Amino acid sequence: MNTIVISTDCLSEAAKLIQQGETVVFPTETVYGLGADAFNPDGVLKIFQAKNRPADNPLIVHVSSLSMIEEVSSDFNETAKTIASHFMPGPITLVLKKSDCICDAVSAGLSTVGVRFPKHPVAQELITKSGTPIAAPSANISGSVSATTFSDVYRDLNGRVAGIVQGDDCEFGIESTVLDVTGDTPVILRPGSVTLEMLQAVIPTTRLHPSLVAGTKVEKPASPGMKYTHYSPKAEVFLVTGEMNNIISHFENHLKDSECLFLFLEEYDSFSKNKMCLGTKSDLNQMAHLIFRLLKQADLDGYQTIYIPAVAEEGVGLSVMNRLKKSSGGKVLSL
Ligand code: TXA
Ligand code: MG
Numbered sequence: 001m002n003t004i005v006i007s008t009d010c011l012s013e014a015a016k017l018i019q020q021g022e023t024v025v026f027p028t029e030t031v032y033g034l035g036a037d038a039f040n041p042d043g044v045l046k047i048f049q050a051k052n053r054p055a056d057n058p059l060i061v062h063v064s065s066l067s068m069i070e071e072v073s074s075d076f077n078e079t080a081k082t083i084a085s086h087f088m089p090g091p092i093t094l095v096l097k098k099s100d101c102i103c104d105a106v107s108a109g110l111s112t113v114g115v116r117f118p119k120h121p122v123a124q125e126l127i128t129k130s131g132t133p134i135a136a137p138s139a140n141i142s143g144s145v146s147a148t149t150f151s152d153v154y155r156d157l158n159g160r161v162a163g164i165v166q167g168d169d170c171e172f173g174i175e176s177t178v179l180d181v182t183g184d185t186p187v188i189l190r191p192g193s194v195t196l197e198m199l200q201a202v203i204p205t206t207r208l209h210p211s212l213v214a215g216t217k218v219e220k221p222a223s224p225g226m227k228y229t230h231y232s233p234k235a236e237v238f239l240v241t242g243e244m245n246n247i248i249s250h251f252e253n254h255l256k257d258s259e260c261l262f263l264f265l266e267e268y269d270s271f272s273k274n275k276m277c278l279g280t281k282s283d284l285n286q287m288a289h290l291i292f293r294l295l296k297q298a299d300l301d302g303y304q305t306i307y308i309p310a311v312a313e314e315g316v317g318l319s320v321m322n323r324l325k326k327s328s329g330g331k332v333l334s335l
Pocket of ligand 2: 137138
């Protein structure tokens with residue numbers, strides 16, 4: 001397929017493709033999305049084809065105003081409205097009862113729909129110009145690492161979609177928090193940059209889905225997508241635990257040419273071998289912003305193995321670790 005690269009000044013061109021039932025990749029503040037008209041089942045099908053996505057994994061529907069939420073959900077309830085008033089537009093997705101106009105291809109046959117109102121101006125303008133909500137998963141081949149820069153998304157999806165909007169690097173760098181607000185208390189199905197702590201400050205009963213609580217065994221994944229392999233670069237990933245001094249001295253002796261160590265700014269200069277910088281450990285939003293592109297860069301550089309220091313699972317650290325536990329398949333090196 002011929003893919004057109006579209007500049008952010010020419011979003012009418014991208015909107016035209018959406019209206020014609022084609023697929024368009026566009027930037028959001030979390031990761032790039034691979035969008036199509038949420039009300040056009042043929043367009044939606046093309047999303048699944050472009051990224052080899054299993055059909056039982058529902059798509060998030062993107063809107064450009066709170067009033068559009070009423071179009072796609074039959075129950076934009078008080079809890080959802082409270083959350084929306086604090087965090088929308090922004091990096092959060094609300095799972096709500098769906099309205100009849102959401103087809104099975106989008107909801108994967110569920111009675112609910114994930115709704116996101118992105119704050120990125122390009123995403124908002126594209127939705128408004130298209131005149132329809134846009135269904136969009138992260139713009140990557142299923143199972144691989146989500147794309148957060150134009151060059152990464154172009155490399156992954158050129159030839160597989162009708163258009164790619166050339167935007168800037170994504171601000172947050174990990175996908176939105178998915179929050180189920182269909183029950184009595186809000187439940188986080190996927191942690192993101194809107195953290196548990198931030199949500200509890202607004203609704204104190206907000207909790208994590210049991211599958212996200214370390215050490216809890218559950219039969220059902222938090223959301224359909226959570227059961228699939230995710231965030232896997234070609235290289236093998238290990239999380240590393242232990243004192244930073246021990247980690248540095250171990251890898252000074254043992255890191256092979258084909259291996260790379262991700263490090264925080266605080267230790268970066270003291271290490272002399274293959275390394276990539278995660279930003280400062282005093283602000284894990286920097287790690288979130290960088291992590292996917294560094295995983296992709298390590299693949300491009302030909303590394304076979306990536307070692308990444310584990311971080312405390314609180315705040316955005318919980319969200320980053322959620323992704324990295326999947327990238328590593330749970331492999332941990334304790335030093
Ligand atoms: O930041 C984001 O959310 C990005 C950008 C493009 O908006 N989108 C994204 O979509 O990450 P995707 O498809 O890669 O991940 C959506 C996740 C999946 O795990 C899916 O199973 C879950 O949300 N999900 C979607 N609809 C759901 C629903 N109705 N109930 C439960 N989980 C749902
Ligand atoms: Mg995804």
